[in-house]
Amino acid sequence: MSSGTSELAWLKSxxxxxxxxxxxxxxxxxxxxxxxxxxxxxxxSFAIGREGWGQFVRFASER
Structure with missing residues (x-):
């Protein structure tokens, strides 16, 4: 991803x-x-595509 991450709104659980x-x-x-x-x-930080993130969340929620 070419944009910096300093302007992102970070969320913590x-x-x-x-x-x-x-x-x-x-x-x-x-x-x-x-x-x-x-x-x-x-x-x-690292970035993952939104589709990949969705797959991860679905996988984690099944556990």
Whole structure:
């Protein structure tokens, strides 16, 4: 993805607790979902296509 991630609106799961420990954050963009480590937001994030993200969510919700 060519756009930077600094302007994205990052979301953290409500299950991550108030300590902010061991969680990921996601940002939904037009063509992809970006994922990053909430403990180290300076590290690069990665992006997955929206279709791939949907497949992951469906798979995870079946568990």
């Amino acid at each position: 409500s299950y991550s607790g108030t300590q902010g420990d061991d969680c990921v954050e996601v940002a939904i963009a037009e063509q992809a979902v970006h994922v990053r480590d909430s403990k180290d937001v300076a590290r690069p």
